[in-house]
Amino acid sequence: MRLEELRTKINACMSSSTACGLCRTQCPSLELWGVESRAPRGRMALCAHLLRGDLPPSNTVAERMFSCVLCGNCDAVCPVGAGPSRVIEAARERLRERGFLPPKYGERGGHVAREHNPYLEPHASRLSWLPPGLHLPGKAPLVYFAGCTSSYREKELAGKVVELLGRMGLEFTLLGDEWCCGSFLLRTGQGEADGATVEGMARHNLEEVGRRGAREVVVNCPGCYRAWKSDYPELGVEPEVGVLHLVQLLDRERGRLRAERGGEVRVTYHDPCHLGRHMGVYEEPRRLLSSLPGVELVEMPRNRENSWCCGSGGGFRAGYPDASKQVAKRRLEEARETGAQVLVTACPFCLRQLRETAEAFGLGLRVVDLVEFLLERWG
């Protein structure tokens, strides 16, 4: 973010009738710690002081900026459009430039530069999720970009995406050499890490798409979706192909779905922050779920633009594992109160976080990705 833009945003907050604090409404880190310096308005104030130079950058300031999940709830309620979550991201970047990046993120950032994933895994094993015996064409109109979380941590899900696309009769393939989309770096203030830039990663991925002759890229990770659809163009790399999140593709190709099996079930849908609030995709997954026979979709009290985060975004799960589970637990309790048996989401990150937390606390709620849910009911 350019300095002028950053100033404008901070001034918008500080100039509004009130620096009003309405952004305290639903802030996970405020709920966890209960203090201003870990709430959006307080962080905006710190940014104002940093920018003016009367607060020196420090590890403490960095910690306050990194203890935010970047869920964007504050952006959604801000009456002047100051967008605190974007300002916090920009502050992370500037703190990193001055040497105050928390080491945990730096280590992962460096790994992205070398091995193209933030999970400290070798690049060579990126495709280890591929179901054996699967043959995909060298060229196809559609490519599936699996992303790091599905490739390394939710391998089964990546396999299921491929299975679903196949069952739907869609002609698709994968990238020859898929690299991290860069989302991890952008969200943790590392527009540049060990010489690698997100811009460079974007260009690489786009070249790979070009080699496949594809007209469209589909991703199942909302973090990747935001990177491809919104961050790449902001960085001046315009993908000249269509970019879709899987829920959008499924919704468009609804006629190909045969998810007609299975008994009566009550489900609720969790909006991933990066798909919903940050990218405005709310209705497609709901349309899909409510069109399934036997499925009753019920909403949690906080849904769509004011849904509560799963607690894993913005590097928060990596940096604050225990606290992040507390955030997830609140969401799961809310889901359980709707009487739903299944919590459906459309993000490998949310899936992992919510499923593990449900298990850890014995909350007795099934957590699945929409892809898994559709496959279960296929036939």
Added chain:
Amino acid sequence: MSSRPERRELERELAGMVGRENVLTEEADLLPYSADHFLRGLQHYLPKFKFLPDAVVTPLETSQVSRILRFASLHRIPVIPRGAGTSLAGQLIPVEGGIVLDLKKMNRIEPRVEDRMVVAGPGATYAELNRELERRGYFFPPEPGSAMACTVGGMVSTNASGSGAVKYGATRNYVLSLEVVLAGGEVVRLGRKVAKSASGYSLKDLFVGSEGTLGVITEITLRVEPYPPIRRTTMAVFPSLEGAFEAAMEILGRGITPASLELLDELCLLALNMSGFSLPEGKGALLLRSDGRYREAVEGEMEEMVRACRGKGAETVGVEDEALGRRLWEAREKISASLTKLLPSPETPRLVFQASVDVGLPLSKMLEYVRRVKALMEERGIMGVCFGHVGDGNVHIGSTFVPESPEQVERARRFQEEAIRLALSLGGTLTAEHGVGLWKAPYLEEEHGYALELMRSLKRLLDPQGILNPGKMALDGIPRVALMERWWEEK
């Protein structure tokens, strides 16, 4: 009594009372507590005006608050109780440093709807409280514009109210009982958890609106109302501001008590239209709400109000469309914020301020007041909107200025002063809902005369060392006159 401990020692002492994790002393944690919006904006031009507290503490229970206060009074350390920090009159600025008690973690909510009441910790937010109550068919009505964020403790301490006050009253009308920690650490219960009581002085009422200057409220028992399931909203746009007033007076004169009766001026309408609405053009508008248990009654009341408005030449929107009504309502809450959109877009980012006026007037004087204030704005070259809760005589003026020079700040301050004095001269009060704090302290004596001396005596009785939220409400002898002026001079 001993002198104020230095920071490390203070930190150690406090950690011993509430645990290390509930004490903050690093600059990065104190800074967000060092200013309100107004001051923070001024800091942009005058960076040295920071009022850092010595520590921020987040207590979990009453006994901890009590220990902190005992300790603070022993060492004469100021204590500033704090809710969500949404107050608008400089109530929270730690002018003498000290300990900020951020009560966010004391947020227990215990609905007792069988007794038609709810017991809450001071840090519970209005929104959370009402979520719990509405699930049970009840609500706590005085909904301020900051309802999403503000706390019940803050509401009690400022006697907050909102657009529903015409029908439902202010926070004071709902407070049944309070648990308060006094300056020396004594814990007292004021009032009983019953619907009514005639037993002794109503000391709880002394604490309603006391802005943290008399004690720390640690538990609140509120009366609750059955939630009205039927709601209707209508916007009536008039060719003149007078028309809007006349219609409002006629509605009230017919004996109707609407759930809300909000006035908006031409600029407010413009701001709403700039935020994406396509409302008819006009010089003034009323936003009307009717609510209740029975559809026919609610719709009948709304129809009568609409007729009254149309009789004064209004065009109405929203009658048939409740979704639009809800959106209008949300937009109304954001009027102040959207004001900045009315300014020509700047070449360079800049700070814009609002000097807010929040006076209360006899209903019969409102039109005169608004006319005179508008003339004043014109004369002084000040841009501002005028809106308010006409149903209860509450007029808000948000005037916008860019404080780039002492002259601009002075101009805005003088306008604010004139607008307040005008209200006082018409028999009004200087603040109907936002409170006095620091920014309005200079005018308190003009409104209360000798009664301010009584307030000061009460303050001395309850807080002999003057440690509770010092500098606010003109209680420390000489009102803290226009600090801003002094700052500019020093600059």
